[in-house]
Amino acid sequence: MTQTQASPAKRTKALVDTLEDLGLLPDGTIDQLIHDYEEEINWRNGAKVVARAWTDLAYRERLFSDGTAACAEMGFEGVQGEYIVALECLPDIHHVVVCTQCSCTAWPVLGLPPNWYKSPEYRARVVRNSRQVLHEMGLDLAKEVNIRVWDTTAETRYIVIPLQPANTIGWKEAALVEVVSREAMFGIAQIVVPER
Amino acid sequence: MDGIHDLGGMAGFGGISVESDEPVFHDKWEGQAFALNIIAIGIMQKYNPDEYRHALERMAPVDYLNASYYERVLTGVASLLIEKGVIDKHALTSRVEGCYPLARPNATVHDDGKTTQSAALFSVGDKVRVRNIHSAGHTRMPGYVRGHKGEVIHVAPYFSFPDAAAHELPFRKEPTYHVMFTASQLWNGDEANNDSVVVDLWESYLEEAS
Numbered sequence: 591m592t593q594t595q596a597s598p599a600k601r602t603k604a605l606v607d608t609l610e611d612l613g614l615l616p617d618g619t620i621d622q623l624i625h626d627y628e629e630e631i632n633w634r635n636g637a638k639v640v641a642r643a644w645t646d647l648a649y650r651e652r653l654f655s656d657g658t659a660a661c662a663e664m665g666f667e668g669v670q671g672e673y674i675v676a677l678e679c680l681p682d683i684h685h686v687v688v689c690t691q692c693s694c695t696a697w698p699v700l701g702l703p704p705n706w707y708k709s710p711e712y713r714a715r716v717v718r719n720s721r722q723v724l725h726e727m728g729l730d731l732a733k734e735v736n737i738r739v740w741d742t743t744a745e746t747r748y749i750v751i752p753l754q755p756a757n758t759i760g761w762k763e764a765a766l767v768e769v770v771s772r773e774a775m776f777g778i779a780q781i782v783v784p785e786r
Numbered sequence: 787m788d789g790i791h792d793l794g795g796m797a798g799f800g801g802i803s804v805e806s807d808e809p810v811f812h813d814k815w816e817g818q819a820f821a822l823n824i825i826a827i828g829i830m831q832k833y834n835p836d837e838y839r840h841a842l843e844r845m846a847p848v849d850y851l852n853a854s855y856y857e858r859v860l861t862g863v864a865s866l867l868i869e870k871g872v873i874d875k876h877a878l879t880s881r882v883e884g885c886y887p888l889a890r891p892n893a894t895v896h897d898d899g900k901t902t903q904s905a906a907l908f909s910v911g912d913k914v915r916v917r918n919i920h921s922a923g924h925t926r927m928p929g930y931v932r933g934h935k936g937e938v939i940h941v942a943p944y945f946s947f948p949d950a951a952a953h954e955l956p957f958r959k960e961p962t963y964h965v966m967f968t969a970s971q972l973w974n975g976d977e978a979n980n981d982s983v984v985v986d987l988w989e990s991y992l993e994e995a996s
Contacts, residue, residue: 593884593885594884594885595884595885595886595887596882596883596884596885596886597884598815598819598854598856598857598860599813599814599815600882600883600884601860601864601882601886602815602818602819602822602860603815603881604878604879604881604882604886605819605822605860605863605864605867605873605878606818606822607881608873608877608878608881609822609867609873612872612873614830614872615825616825616829619821619825619829620817620818620821620822620825623817623820623821623824623825624811624817624818624820624821627810627817627820628809628810628811628817632810669824669828673942673943673945675940675942688794690792690793690794690795690928690930691791691792691793691794691839691926691928692791692839692842693855701810702810702820704804704805704808705805705808705855706802706803706804706805708855709802710793710796710799710851711799711800711801711802712802713793713794714793714794714795714796714797714799715799715802717794717795717930717969717972717983718794718795718797718930718969718972718973720969720981721981723802726801726802727802727804733980734980735980736980736981736982737969737980737981737982738966738981738982738983738984739969739981739982739983739984740964740983740984740986741794741928741983741984741985741986742986743926743927743928743985743986743987744926744942744945744962744986744987744988745942745943745945745962745986746942746962746964746986773804778804
């Protein structure tokens with residue numbers, strides 16, 4: 591009979607303890623990394639990129655010609671952001687991002703990815719039935735809209751720049767940051783702002 | 787390898803649930819497992835990201851699908867630190883009651899002898915076909931594009947060739963290409979003909995197509 595697996599919490603503790611006994615873990619590094627990825631390196635950075643792309647035409651052009659540099663200009667660079675490509679949604683082209691092989695993501699602007707992105711269901715299905723998958727996730731696109739699915743198989747990391755809602759034209763950048771969602775920057779949602 | 791991780795296009799999976807306002811880590815151990823991997827790669831420098839990805843791919847398929855994302859991360863880190871001689875397997879596994887799943891052994895992969903070339907073989911607009919490669923080791927060529935024809939829409943920078951880097955073979959860089967495939971051709975089904983899939987592929991995975 592197969593032995594039951596120890597819980598992941600206990601297995602993690604065992605690994606931490608083993609490394610600590612060998613003196614291999616620099617003090618405080620684990621907590622520092624957790625803090626960095628919870629508080630600093632997350633999708634709110636991407637929301638700032640999107641809001642600026644919506645309001646600053648010169649920045650928008652820089653973003654689509656060299657996404658890595660345009661993100662770095664705002665302070666968003668580093669691990670898993672060595673080559674960032676921004677994907678411009680247009681009325682007739684919608685972009686959606688996946689990593690079928692693991693769960694690669696543009697960490698500096700999107701942070702560590704959410705569970706749905708890492709799920710076998712999403713990874714298996716979105717490259718094959720994108721329209722149906724998006725429908726199930728609440729995004730219905732007109733049949734005239736071309737769907738382009740980007741599989742992050744090499745080192746390019748993508749951020750989707752969604753369409754700006756027409757009723758937010760003229761808003762200030764700081765207000766627009768607040769309406770951008772993580773899901774829209776992966777391409778499984780659009781930005782909808784209810785009329786006031 | 788044609789492994790369980792190569793999920794693109796696999797049938798039988800159900801719905802996808804999205805958790806609203808999902809936290810970065812759901813539990814403390816998830817953050818610790820993530821951090822251990824960053825430390826092992828970036829600070830201790832015991833293995834590289836390609837070896838890490840391949841360690842997850844080497845998990846027994848049943849373990850792979852049963853494990854949550856951060857359980858896979860944990861299994862990868864633990865397996866590689868044992869394989870690289872940093873920690874002793876018994877010293878780790880004897881600390882827990884119950885099984886401590888680890889990755890299965892590496893396959894033997896041979897050097898293909900290629901070196902970094904100065905010029906990219908393909909340019910935007912070129913028609914390319916994905917080679918019929920079935921690597922026993924790590925590769926970033928998803929099975930669902932194997933043998934299919936696509937068009938180069940962007941030439942991305944040179945990056946380390948993962949099939950070599952994951953197996954301690956000589957380092958080389960190659961251009962990577964964004965290759966666009968028509969969904970209806972890939973799947974030969976009833977997908978809308980205006981849907982496409984763009985896959986980022988190293989040069990060695992591709993050959994010229996007419």
